[in-house]
Amino acid sequence: MKIRHSMLALAIAVTPFSLSYAQSLNTVIAEAVLSNPQVQSVMNARNAVFEEVKQASAGYRPKIDIGVGVGYEKTKNFPGDDTELKRNEANLSLNQMLFDGFRTSSEVDRQSARLNSINHRLREISEETALEAARAYLEILKRNSLVEQAKNTLLTHVRIFDQIRRRSESGVGTIASIKQAEGRLALAEVNVLSAENNRLDALSSYERVTGHKPASSLEDPIIEESWIPETFEQALERAYAKHPTLKLASSDVKAARAQYEAARSLMFPTLNLEVNRTWNNNIDGVEGRNEDLTAMVRLRYNLYNGGADKARVRQTRHQIDEAKNIQSDAARQTLQSLDLSWNAYEILGRQMDFLEQHVTSTESTRDSYLQQFNIGQRSLLDLLDTENEVFSSQNAFNEAIYDHMLAQYRLLSGTGELLDVLELDLRSLQENSFVANVVEASPTLMERLKGLYPF
Secondary structure (H helix, E strand, O other): OHHHHHHHOOOOOOOOOOEEEEEOHHHHHHHHHHHOHHHHHHHHHHHHHHHHHHHHHHHHOOEEEEEEEEEEEEEEOOOOOEEEEEEEEEEEEEEEEEEOOOHHHHHHHHHHHHHHHHHHHHHHHHHHHHHHHHHHHHHHHHHHHHHHHHHHHHHHHHHHHHHHHHHHHOOOOOHHHHHHHHHHHHHHHHHHHHHHHHHHHHHHHHHHHHOOOOEEEEOOOOOOHHHOOOOHHHHHHHHHHHOHHHHHHHHHHHHHHHHHHHHHHHHOOEEEEEEEEEEEEEEOOEEEEEEEEEEEEEEEOOOOOOOHHHHHHHHHHHHHHHHHHHHHHHHHHHHHHHHHHHHHHHHHHHHHHHHHHHHHHHHHHHHHHHHHHHOOOOOHHHHHHHHHHHHHHHHHHHHHHHHHHHHHHHHHHHOOOHHHHOOOOHHHHHOHHHHHHHOOOOHHHHHHHHHHOOO
């Protein structure tokens, strides 16, 4: 695959960028995930749910309240006169839940399932961001290479035009040959401008995804063969085991079931230990201190609530079915996405050898035509046609190289393993060492990140 390697090694002639250091795909993806607003939004939502788990767990612990009061009291006793006193109160109460129909445990289970769900959502949005960053990165590499190829073809057309012009000046060529060469030269110039425009679009997309302009040099990514599943069945197994969308949907079903159990708890009585201590003065028209201490086990049971509790149970049962339906739909979408990714990966891989063979054949034909043209056995039109065919074949092969790389990353995203192969641990997003490692070559980016993450 000599041609493939030479195509990947083409010098990239690009306009100056604001960043002047070389970047790898792993670094770009880490920066993109770290700074992506959607990722940060989900991270904050995840931290909020984590606190909700703590709130639910508080139901297992006792509640302690104090109360004090001072004021005026007028008491009417029959028979007798009105009594007016300055009333003082103080109380301390402790309430410990002994049984609440499993409401607290169900709520803890529900919030824990929601936490798992949003953890998987964080993984899901990070995988999506990583894939978009990889797509933007590879698109720039591809467009840079196509611009270089278009420039090389333009130079070839310039040389042919000069050769035809010299032949015409010496009386060998014709005016028609010059006009043909001029037309093909103009087309080659249009191809360069078109390639430049596509590259500018790629730069804009890259900046949208990553939040900054690319470095002046981007490294070609290396994809290990061991990362890629050998068969579609193996890819499917890995997706069912690791894909965050499937895990998210499964956690939502668990949360719905726990919510159903919490609703059923309303049909049970509650049992609480209540300890109350009071320090009062001038109560109910009786002058002097009045103190009281009670320790009671109280059972409360609602006999009728207008049917609201039963309706709540029915509502949560429907929500379980809804969550299951969403889970089934997520499985279908994941399977379809993985199927499309596998097809793209497999077909593009099979095309590579044929496209490489096409490049070799067209270049060989072009060289033969040039020799024959120089001795008058081929027309100028033949030479220009074969030169354009070489250009088209090289472009197709070059595009296929990067499209195949992207298909591999799509496949890894389809199995939920893209962040794993890129060695990006989401738990490290908030660690100083991770941020330092990611941006050690980028002082400008470090200053930006310090605004978001004060360390």
